[in-house]
Amino acid sequence: MASMTLTINGKIHSVNVQQGTPLLWVLRDSLGLTGTKFGCGEGYCGCCTVIIDGDAVKSCGASVESAVGKKITTIEGLSRDRDHPVQRAWIEEEVPQCGYCQSGQILTAAALIARNPHPSDSDIDAAMDGVLCRCGTYHRIRRAIHHAADLKAGAK
Amino acid sequence: MKKTPSIDRRQFLKVVSVAGAGLAIGFYVSPKNFRDEVAGATPGIFAPNVWLRIDKSGSITVTVSKSEMGQGISTGLPMILAEELEADWTKIRFERADADTKYGSMGTGGSRSTRSLWNPLREAGAAAREMLISAAAQTWNVGRETCRAEVGGIVHVPSGRKLAFGELVEAASKLAVPENVPLKDPRDFHILGKRMHRLDTPEKIDGSAMFGIDVRVPGMLHAVVARPPIFGGSVKSVNATEAKAMPGVRHVVEISQGIAVVADSTWNAIQGRKALEIIWDEGPNANLSSAKIRSMLQEFSTRDGAVAEERGDVSLLGKAAKMIEAVYELPYLAHATMEPMNCTADVRNNRCEIWAPTQSADGARGAVAEAIGLSQDNVIVHVTYLGGGFGRRFESDFVVEAANISKAINAPVKVLWTRDDDMQHDWYRTTSLHHLIASANEKGELVAFKHKIIAPSINGQRWPQRVRGGLDHSAVEGAVELEYELPNSRIEYVMANTAIPVGWWRSVSASQNVFVVESFIDELASAAAIDPLEYRRQLLKKDSRMKNVLEIVAEKSAWGAPLPKGRYRGIACAPPAFFGSYIAHVAEISIEDNNVRVHRVVSAVDCGICVNPDSVEAQIESSIAFGITAALKGVITIEKGRVMQRNFDDYMLLTIDEMPKVEVHIVPSNLPVGGMGEPGLPPIAPAIANAVFAATGKRIRKLPIRLA
Ligand code: FES
Numbered sequence A: 001m002a003s004m005t006l007t008i009n010g011k012i013h014s015v016n017v018q019q020g021t022p023l024l025w026v027l028r029d030s031l032g033l034t035g036t037k038f039g040c041g042e043g044y045c046g047c048c049t050v051i052i053d054g055d056a057v058k059s060c061g062a063s064v065e066s067a068v069g070k071k072i073t074t075i076e077g078l079s080r081d082r083d084h085p086v087q088r089a090w091i092e093e094e095v096p097q098c099g100y101c102q103s104g105q106i107l108t109a110a111a112l113i114a115r116n117p118h119p120s121d122s123d124i125d126a127a128m129d130g131v132l133c134r135c136g137t138y139h140r141i142r143r144a145i146h147h148a149a150d151l152k153a154g155a156k
Numbered sequence B: 001m002k003k004t005p006s007i008d009r010r011q012f013l014k015v016v017s018v019a020g021a022g023l024a025i026g027f028y029v030s031p032k033n034f035r036d037e038v039a040g041a042t043p044g045i046f047a048p049n050v051w052l053r054i055d056k057s058g059s060i061t062v063t064v065s066k067s068e069m070g071q072g073i074s075t076g077l078p079m080i081l082a083e084e085l086e087a088d089w090t091k092i093r094f095e096r097a098d099a100d101t102k103y104g105s106m107g108t109g110g111s112r113s114t115r116s117l118w119n120p121l122r123e124a125g126a127a128a129r130e131m132l133i134s135a136a137a138q139t140w141n142v143g144r145e146t147c148r149a150e151v152g153g154i155v156h157v158p159s160g161r162k163l164a165f166g167e168l169v170e171a172a173s174k175l176a177v178p179e180n181v182p183l184k185d186p187r188d189f190h191i192l193g194k195r196m197h198r199l200d201t202p203e204k205i206d207g208s209a210m211f212g213i214d215v216r217v218p219g220m221l222h223a224v225v226a227r228p229p230i231f232g233g234s235v236k237s238v239n240a241t242e243a244k245a246m247p248g249v250r251h252v253v254e255i256s257q258g259i260a261v262v263a264d265s266t267w268n269a270i271q272g273r274k275a276l277e278i279i280w281d282e283g284p285n286a287n288l289s290s291a292k293i294r295s296m297l298q299e300f301s302t303r304d305g306a307v308a309e310e311r312g313d314v315s316l317l318g319k320a321a322k323m324i325e326a327v328y329e330l331p332y333l334a335h336a337t338m339e340p341m342n343c344t345a346d347v348r349n350n351r352c353e354i355w356a357p358t359q360s361a362d363g364a365r366g367a368v369a370e371a372i373g374l375s376q377d378n379v380i381v382h383v384t385y386l387g388g389g390f391g392r393r394f395e396s397d398f399v400v401e402a403a404n405i406s407k408a409i410n411a412p413v414k415v416l417w418t419r420d421d422d423m424q425h426d427w428y429r430t431t432s433l434h435h436l437i438a439s440a441n442e443k444g445e446l447v448a449f450k451h452k453i454i455a456p457s458i459n460g461q462r463w464p465q466r467v468r469g470g471l472d473h474s475a476v477e478g479a480v481e482l483e484y485e486l487p488n489s490r491i492e493y494v495m496a497n498t499a500i501p502v503g504w505w506r507s508v509s510a511s512q513n514v515f516v517v518e519s520f521i522d523e524l525a526s527a528a529a530i531d532p533l534e535y536r537r538q539l540l541k542k543d544s545r546m547k548n549v550l551e552i553v554a555e556k557s558a559w560g561a562p563l564p565k566g567r568y569r570g571i572a573c574a575p576p577a578f579f580g581s582y583i584a585h586v587a588e589i590s591i592e593d594n595n596v597r598v599h600r601v602v603s604a605v606d607c608g609i610c611v612n613p614d615s616v617e618a619q620i621e622s623s624i625a626f627g628i629t630a631a632l633k634g635v636i637t638i639e640k641g642r643v644m645q646r647n648f649d650d651y652m653l654l655t656i657d658e659m660p661k662v663e664v665h666i667v668p669s670n671l672p673v674g675g676m677g678e679p680g681l682p683p684i685a686p687a688i689a690n691a692v693f694a695a696t697g698k699r700i701r702k703l704p705i706r707l708a
């Protein structure tokens, strides 16, 4: 067991876990941040995506040690009132169905528009390709990302 | 087969549905039932029946007895009740029901939830509305005919006075629940048919929605299970010494499903399982393979099948000018819900509490009670959000397993299935083989048609008593009760069971049969040198709803108009026999390096009264994505008695760049409501395959489509 300090959603958390434990399970089991989901455990689905220092990262493949000293954002910390442009667009475009993949979709989209304020369809496809949705909400995700980009630009 | 059972409104009557593939779905619950149990039970709350509660603040809680797995039922059902209640939609919230017989069947499948609860919820809302009107009339001491309900309140029309529902809670609670309440004319609907925002979306965008996998109860441990990799296998011996010494591992227990490793965290349980040394008894199926199953189906195809449907004289087959024959085949498929199977159970002191992402709360309750030897009264089942269902969660295996583990360790436990577990221990969509023969006269007109289906039977493998005379009705769905007027036809079924577990997979056998029928109809059109749309038109009744949907999809997709170079179209439709809705798709594709790319799908649907157009569109988009995945990618193969696929690298799902643009056209209608969770799926594969034929002249008779 090792004691570590993580900065998640602007708060400092101490955890005591086995070395090498994926960040995913530390978030979910040790810290109760269950918005980050488990889908495949091997980097294929993107359900477990969090933002680490601005990058969308699959937390099932990131060891807890690798996240020490970095700024981690999970879905719970993306905004105070579901008012991040991506979340607003997600409501307006009514994206989620079962909702299980949506934390990963939203955080990946948020990381994308933070970098690329007006992504094209192919930018969206390239960024979102690794986040699977079995319910097939892709059609609306694409629409919602454009919408979020507009909301963000309008808010400036 | 009868689709709309007549209902005796005075009784709590069970309606067993044939259409739900043998699932008993759709009880009738009268609004006056259970009134004694709930009306006025809590002071300050108006709860005239099990479906709603209004408190003094005017907040209205609608009980949702069906599982939310993405289809939007937690919004659709409250809309139905709110409409009759004349509620202010902004005051509506929903609450998921725990398993209880008072809701009738809670099973969520067969695209039946809206259809089965349409009347009960309307009547529940209308009864409450009438009581609130009476309460207001009494309060004002005026005739109730001078009062009416309007956006969350009762208005005294002559004076314009208004009381909000919340202000009438106390008075209304004292009244008797009326019978035979008037229902609204659909022309006066102002909630139903509107594009409503889903009530569950806010929770699903901030991480707060509670899925099964997110349940945490005090003192809970985490478990994973090592299950026999071969179907029909079992544990011969286990050495758990090393596993028990792994960090955080608390118990290793043998249960009927395999060996459970229980630890203080999910990760430690997974690591502990890796350290198990198990010798499996391989059982009788160690040599089973896809190739063997395929040759068995081929061998069975020479047998006469049980006749599922017969019209006219099929012996005319051999007597016409032209014969067309084809053989089609489809593979086993996994459900691959994004949230893998999981369940949390607490079995202690002769009491069991379950938190499960289940499509069958009541089924799970019964199964658990039986498995652990408790009466159902001592089993509580809470339903969480489901991270996808698609029929997989109609099963109760994962619930029973969790209860067994909790009972064995006498502590609450969450059991998680890893992706491998989920993929390799599914109840698969069956494989199937289809022999088709048709004959036509010189003018190309269809004379006779025969379709023989050779496939494992879900019922036959699991509930043999449901199969009579070799016929599993669920296996022929989508092949019988066609809208086409086939003059002389016979549909046969040959049951070919195997040891591979099979179950309900979104749209069940229609996912195969509609592909086959709609592809073969295209073959017949091409043999007759008639345009595929025109050929279908000729087989459909004039002025029929099916024909209308076909005409709309043709018009909206500009059927027949030139396309950009390299683009091709295919058309297919599906009858309403099993899901209650008429639907047709036109798929637009191109082929690059032998890969099919679907660019656009235009869809037309007649689902009767449309509850929430946004949800109807979403279900069609979803069914199309699910169906394209099956058409282009999906295959589960068996070697040495086990499933070869294990994760999303070898069982691939559609990705965003492969998702076509989808355009949905909904036929305005006041006819009875149809189902929407499944009907969009069956016609997408044949629409694509027919487009491939248009592009290449190559007929696709085997899924997934492989051009190379
Ligand atoms: S759980 Fe991390 S990518 Fe699937």
Ligand code: FES
Binding pocket: A096, A097, A098, A099, A100, A101, A102, A132, A133, A134, A135, A136, A137, B070, B338, B387, B388
């Ligand atoms: S919304 Fe269900 S998996 Fe994406």
